Amino acid sequence: MSPRPIRIRKVSKPPVVSGFKPFGNKNTEKNKSVFLHYEEYEALRLCDYEMLNHHQAAVLMDVSRPTLTRIYSRARQKIAEALVDGKSIIIEGGKIYFDSDWYMCENCGCNFNHPVKTEEIKFCPLCKSNKITNIELGEEYDENYKPRCDDICICPECGYEQPHQPGRPCKNEICPQCNNRMVRKGTPHSRKFNY
Amino acid sequence: MKIAITSTGNSLESKLDQRFGRCAYFIIYDTETKGIEIIPNPNKDVEEGAGPASVNLVASRNVKKIVSGAFGVKIKSLIDSLKIQMIVLKETDKTVQDIIDMLNK
Ligand SMILES: [Zn+2]
Numbered sequence: 001m002s003p004r005p006i007r008i009r010k011v012s013k014p015p016v017v018s019g020f021k022p023f024g025n026k027n028t029e030k031n032k033s034v035f036l037h038y039e040e041y042e043a044l045r046l047c048d049y050e051m052l053n054h055h056q057a058a059v060l061m062d063v064s065r066p067t068l069t070r071i072y073s074r075a076r077q078k079i080a081e082a083l084v085d086g087k088s089i090i091i092e093g094g095k096i097y098f099d100s101d102w103y104m105c106e107n108c109g110c111n112f113n114h115p116v117k118t119e120e121i122k123f124c125p126l127c128k129s130n131k132i133t134n135i136e137l138g139e140e141y142d143e144n145y146k147p148r149c150d151d152i153c154i155c156p157e158c159g160y161e162q163p164h165q166p167g168r169p170c171k172n173e174i175c176p177q178c179n180n181r182m183v184r185k186g187t188p189h190s191r192k193f194n195y
Numbered sequence: 196m197k198i199a200i201t202s203t204g205n206s207l208e209s210k211l212d213q214r215f216g217r218c219a220y221f222i223i224y225d226t227e228t229k230g231i232e233i234i235p236n237p238n239k240d241v242e243e244g245a246g247p248a249s250v251n252l253v254a255s256r257n258v259k260k261i262v263s264g265a266f267g268v269k270i271k272s273l274i275d276s277l278k279i280q281m282i283v284l285k286e287t288d289k290t291v292q293d294i295i296d297m298l299n300k
């Protein structure tokens with residue numbers, strides 16, 4: 001097995017506000033708002049503000065590419081809904097989350113964050129070496145990285161098996177032999193082939 | 196200062212546990228008193244929410260740093276917001292004692 005590439009989420013900017021309110025629409029009811037989850041905000045920020053591609057954004061968020069695409073389209077749909085229907089937007093975690101800078105120690109190989117921004121960091125907290133480098137975007141993702149998992153999709157009709165693609169529901173997979181929808185191996189629907 | 200180290204066993208000869216939320220034990224080391232506290236992780240086998248529950252556990256001991264093999268994305272944000280430093284050592288054979296020795300250097 002090849003070693004897993006080091007993946008650390010990039011320094012992320014917390015949302016600066018907790019939400020947005022529409023103006024000029026007197027018909028807007030108070031409780032009509034869309035709730036933007038933190039990961040949706042983050043996907044929008046990475047894809048549309050930082051202009052990263054979906055692969056890069058997926059790596060930074062530590063999710064599979066299909067999952068990132070799903071989060072991202074949900075985010076766009078919510079923003080569109082707010083614009084079109086005159087709803088306000090509430091951003092989850094607007095005040096809670098923040099990501100500090102991450103560093104790598106060349107001496108002991110550890111990675112660490114630096115949560116106290118007011119103090120300068122010069123030494124590795126573990127081995128006290130001063131050979132530390134700030135982990136920048138670009139060094140931290142590996143183009144060849146593909147999320148792996150050991151799950152198997154199985155066709156409940158003919159028993160055909162294929163490796164499960166993380167982030168892609170098995171039922172979206174079509175059996176190449178008999179064109180049935182597939183299921184996750186080991187679940188009750190696939191029982192027929194578990195013995 | 197207190198530092199939590201995720202451990203595969205209940206002794207200092209145990210290896211660093213690569214998981215945070217579902218590690219077998221937390222070993223809490225106090226750099227001032229050199230005291231050791233060994234806590235079996237009650238969240239080891241829970242279905243959901245092991246990460247946040249483990250964060251609460253170590254945060255309640257006033258830990259300022261955590262040494263482990265990996266932290267999930269959401270957990271990173273949570274730990275970050277508590278101003279606790281995360282030290283990630285991947286694929287290591289180091290024992291808890293090795294790590295304490297490094298911290299004492
Ligand atoms: Zn180091």
Ligand SMILES: [Zn+2]
Nearest residue numbers: 155158175178
């Ligand atoms: Zn089939």
